[in-house]
Amino acid sequence: MIHIVIVDDEADTHLLYKLKMKKLFANLGELSLVSFLNGQDCLDYLKKTDTPHVDLILSDINMPGMDGFELLKAVRALNKDIPFYMVSAYESSEFRNKAESLGAQRFISKPVDFGNLGDLLRHDLSLES
Template identity: 35%
Template sequence: MSVYILVVDDEPDVEALFRQQFRRDLRAGRFLMEFASSAPAALERAVAMEDATLILILSDINMPGMSGLEMLPIVRSVRPDVPVIMITAYGDAETRRKALANGATDLMTKPIDFAALRQEIDTRLEQAV
């Protein structure tokens, strides 16, 4: 069974960073990572992966066009089974409130604590089995 994590961020270096941080997991086939550079592309992928096991969506908040916060209620309606963690450089109380009110499971601030993210992924993998 292949399980997927969808990472949504308009910054081109994010994919390389995530692939580097999780290279052992990816090489071992623990999960696969898909990357979308915009909210509309992420929504497309989330719908297209309907039959796949999508265990987590990680989305930046500040993106051109549709923001992560604007995408959040849409992706939650399309894939209510998939937890969404929002990622932002601005971890203020209002941003956290908006993210959680719109259905986010959590909010992580940049720079990302990859140890904490790894624990979250491990939890999601256990639940997927």
């Protein structure tokens, strides 16, 4: 089972990810998708002792409270190995470079190209289609 965590402050985005990921994983195996509206709730989830192994975190950058960069720093302090994709509606070399320097594996621009996202997931998570 692949366990992916989505963090985005827009509830509609969670539904979109759920629908698109279900299609992407139809041929890739079982998917567990957990979503949070803010970084702090995600961090609290990751710190729980009964949280299953997380295969990937996909987080927006601009969120109230803890932004995606702060979440990435906190996740890296907990676990340097969880693949982390940063997602933003603001395509800028500054955001891309900051995400990379903090340890994000990928920087994805919104609107998300789910075909491309599927290719990245297959590659980065070593999934077969």
